[in-house]
Amino acid sequence: MKTPTFPRGVHPHDAKDATMDKPIVILPPPEKVVIPLHQHFGTPAEPLVKKGEEVLLGQKIGQGKTLFSANVHASVSGKVLAVEDYNHPGGYPVTAVSIANDGQDRLSPDLKPAADPFSLSADEIRDRVREAGVVGLGGAAFPTAVKLAPPKDKPIDTLIINGCECEPMLTADYRLMVENPLDVLRGAELVRIASGAIKVIVAVEDNKLRAAEMMRRHLDGIHADIVLLKTKYPQGAEKNLISALLRREVPRGGLPFDVGVLVQNVGTAKAIWEAVSLGKPLVERVITVAGSGIGEPKNLLVRIGTLFQDAVNFCGGLAEDINLVVMGGPMMGLAQWSLDTPIIKGTSGILAWRTAFPAAEYPCIRCGRCVDHCPMGLLPTLLAKFVQREMWPEAEKWGVLDCVECGCCQYACPSRIPLVHWMRLGKNKIAQAKRKKTA
Numbered sequence: 088m089k090t091p092t093f094p095r096g097v098h099p100h101d102a103k104d105a106t107m108d109k110p111i112v113i114l115p116p117p118e119k120v121v122i123p124l125h126q127h128f129g130t131p132a133e134p135l136v137k138k139g140e141e142v143l144l145g146q147k148i149g150q151g152k153t154l155f156s157a158n159v160h161a162s163v164s165g166k167v168l169a170v171e172d173y174n175h176p177g178g179y180p181v182t183a184v185s186i187a188n189d190g191q192d193r194l195s196p197d198l199k200p201a202a203d204p205f206s207l208s209a210d211e212i213r214d215r216v217r218e219a220g221v222v223g224l225g226g227a228a229f230p231t232a233v234k235l236a237p238p239k240d241k242p243i244d245t246l247i248i249n250g251c252e253c254e255p256m257l258t259a260d261y262r263l264m265v266e267n268p269l270d271v272l273r274g275a276e277l278v279r280i281a282s283g284a285i286k287v288i289v290a291v292e293d294n295k296l297r298a299a300e301m302m303r304r305h306l307d308g309i310h311a312d313i314v315l316l317k318t319k320y321p322q323g324a325e326k327n328l329i330s331a332l333l334r335r336e337v338p339r340g341g342l343p344f345d346v347g348v349l350v351q352n353v354g355t356a357k358a359i360w361e362a363v364s365l366g367k368p369l370v371e372r373v374i375t376v377a378g379s380g381i382g383e384p385k386n387l388l389v390r391i392g393t394l395f396q397d398a399v400n401f402c403g404g405l406a407e408d409i410n411l412v413v414m415g416g417p418m419m420g421l422a423q424w425s426l427d428t429p430i431i432k433g434t435s436g437i438l439a440w441r442t443a444f445p446a447a448e449y450p451c452i453r454c455g456r457c458v459d460h461c462p463m464g465l466l467p468t469l470l471a472k473f474v475q476r477e478m479w480p481e482a483e484k485w486g487v488l489d490c491v492e493c494g495c496c497q498y499a500c501p502s503r504i505p506l507v508h509w510m511r512l513g514k515n516k517i518a519q520a521k522r523k524k525t526a
């Protein structure tokens with residue numbers, strides 16, 4: 088029997104006009120940064136500094152002690168004000184190192200450039216990436232060094248550099264591709280060397296033709312195919328991207344490794360280039376600040392640990408009748424209750440709206456739209472019911488852990504049911520139960 092096909096994913100207006108043509112502006116380093124020790128997938132880093140100590144720009148201030156962790160570095164030079172719990176964009180307090188910026192950007196002597204980055208071995212590239220605390224900048228903040236070390240029995244044949252940026256309103260990756268195509272491609276080449284991939288594909292959605300053109304123009308001897316994909320949400324989700332480009336299906340509960348693929352975001356590729364060639368730790372990133380509630384939307388290069396408030400002030404401030412502030416894109420972003428929260432490695436944007444989607448929720452009318460649009464082929468309405476009734480084994484059996492939290496179901500739902508909230512809750516509860524069992 089033929090597998091039924093679904094109009095999977097959704098087609099929201101991309102709403103990128105406000106910042107697409109705005110070059111990246113450097114946000115002057117703020118007077119204070121607050122750098123959480125947990126801003127990546129895995130275990131928190133352990134603090135290496137104490138209140139009152141002087142630190143240098145790029146100095147390691149948090150040590151990732153396990154494989155699934157990441158080092159954390161000072162993004163300014165100055166004095167440590169505190170090592171204590173602070174607001175985190177995830178919505179819970181996290182131990183963070185607050186630093187008073189002395190405005191001098193005194194560099195740590197630990198930063199060691201490589202004379203010829205392309206002559207380094209795979210292990211040397213991975214070590215430099217690990218030491219620099221590089222994590223996936225597409226939002227998931229997965230430690231990059233782990234991704235660069237595929238299991239021996241699962242060789243990588245294809246590297247995909249993800250330039251889709253399918254979330255509406257965000258243009259940070261687009262600007263990176265337009266303004267720094269060579270750094271992105273050089274980073275891609277290092278990932279290819281480290282992972283052993285044979286083929287490199289740079290995937291760009293067809294609403295970013297200029298970015299694709301800039302990448303193509305700067306190939307400069309680097310072998311990569313620049314491939315245009317249809318603009319669709321969530322085109323940039325790893326499993327969707329692999330399916331769209333290679334017609335390979337990542338198995339349920341599996342990873343791209345399982346089908347011989349490695350996916351890296353364009354921002355991560357640039358960070359890898361800087362980590363390996365310059366020895367530069369991940370202390371800054373590009374974000375988009377936009378939305379009807381922002382005075383002057385911009386793309387900014389910001390130091391990690393800059394408070395949302397400082398970035399928003401630089402962009403003309405918030406409108407008075409603000410309704411919603413989100414970190415990330417409008418589909419997957421996390422709602423924020425305060426601007427006294429630091430920008431972390433996984434912050435792709437700060438969005439603010441004067442009017443938000445209506446909050447009223449209505450009963451499910453069993454229209455099936457959430458099912459039709461789920462890119463993972465799940466039954467969101469059924470999963471939400473399992474979670475609401477705390478039927479954890481059933482929720483797991485029917486695939487709640489495969490949910491990528493893309494928000495398509497919620498976007499398509501005419502009853503405005505917060506389906507993503509129920510998916511996240513289900514995933515967290517099941518993960519918690521598993522951790523308890525193995526503890």
Ligand code: SF4
Pocket residue numbers: 460461462463464465466467489490491492493494495496497506507510
């Ligand atoms: S159930 Fe998860 S993967 Fe499916 S559409 Fe909803 S958020 Fe996306």
Ligand code: SF4
Pocket residue numbers: 450451452453454455456457458467468496499500501502503504
């Ligand atoms: S889209 Fe909303 S109303 Fe329709 S079946 Fe899914 S949960 Fe119910």
